[in-house]
Amino acid sequence: MSLLRLDDVSRSVPLPDGTVLHILTGVNLHVAAGEHIAVVGRSGSGKSTLLNLMGLLDSPTTGTYLLDGQPVEGLGQRRLSRLRGATFGFVFQQFNLLPGRTATENVASPLLYGSAREFWNRKRIAQDMLERVGLGHRLDTMPEKLSGGEQQRVALARSLVRRPRVLLADEPTGALDVDTGTAVMDVLEELVREDGTTLVTITHDLSVAARADRQFRLDHGVLTQVGATQVPALTASRGGA
Ligand SMILES: Nc1ncnc2c1ncn2[C@@H]1O[C@H](COP(=O)(O)OP(=O)(O)OP(=O)(O)O)[C@@H](O)[C@H]1O
Numbered sequence: 426m427s428l429l430r431l432d433d434v435s436r437s438v439p440l441p442d443g444t445v446l447h448i449l450t451g452v453n454l455h456v457a458a459g460e461h462i463a464v465v466g467r468s469g470s471g472k473s474t475l476l477n478l479m480g481l482l483d484s485p486t487t488g489t490y491l492l493d494g495q496p497v498e499g500l501g502q503r504r505l506s507r508l509r510g511a512t513f514g515f516v517f518q519q520f521n522l523l524p525g526r527t528a529t530e531n532v533a534s535p536l537l538y539g540s541a542r543e544f545w546n547r548k549r550i551a552q553d554m555l556e557r558v559g560l561g562h563r564l565d566t567m568p569e570k571l572s573g574g575e576q577q578r579v580a581l582a583r584s585l586v587r588r589p590r591v592l593l594a595d596e597p598t599g600a601l602d603v604d605t606g607t608a609v610m611d612v613l614e615e616l617v618r619e620d621g622t623t624l625v626t627i628t629h630d631l632s633v634a635a636r637a638d639r640q641f642r643l644d645h646g647v648l649t650q651v652g653a654t655q656v657p658a659l660t661a662s663r664g665g666a
Pocket residue numbers: 438446448466467468469470471472473474475
């Protein structure tokens with residue numbers, strides 16, 4: 426069974442002039458647990474819209490989205506928001522760290538909304554996560570004192586600190602030079618492999634996309650698979666979160 430399953434999904438928005446903008450059309454996408462897929466496409470092709478739908482930040486206009494075999498349509502805002510927090514981690518091109526808060530405080534921030542165990546142990550859990558991304562020596566450093574690559578590793582640690590089942594990465598290397606971007610992708614892949622996390626990467630960079638199990642292209646809102654570099658993982662290396 427697919428962990429994420431979109432069947433004939435579309436997303437349209439009404440425009441002020443009375444016309445309708447069709448952003449995504451007839452999208453079919455099945456992603457297995459533990460799989461890494463990449464989506465490439467020109468600016469404006471609908472990549473962020475697709476990621477927002479997958480991450481329950483937005484809903485399809487038509488079509489079906491099944492998460493772990495369960496339809497997400499019709500869930501109330503509270504259940505959607507709980508499901509989102511329990512299932513997804515997000516990484517963005519701009520690192521979106523909290524200024525004036527240390528790396529540890531930034532990484533610990535999602536744990537404020539976690540279980541009692543996560544809440545009370547948030548500092549230690551955040552520090553362990555920063556060790557995993559190679560920033561054990563930067564625990565008390567403010568984001569503004571970190572390099573771009575270090576800031577993205579803090580953001581990565583924050584996105585994975587609650588052990589999401591799926592990491593949605595929107596241009597994770599977009600603000601970094603090639604070598605730094607490669608280093609960040611190395612860390613990201615190592616972490617998701619160790620944890621059995623499903624990874625969806627949106628990117629303009631074909632070398633980043635080539636690292637995925639399967640590659641898709643979005644063209645004017647139409648999604649097509651364009652490559653597969655290896656047999657997709659069929660099962661996660663860990664149980665459900
Ligand atoms: N709520 C909205 N209202 C009007 N237009 C929208 C809305 N959301 C997205 N769009 C338009 O739909 C198109 C796709 O947007 P989207 O952000 O998904 O593209 P993208 O592929 O992620 O682009 P980029 O790579 O530049 O971030 C764009 O032309 C955008 O302006």
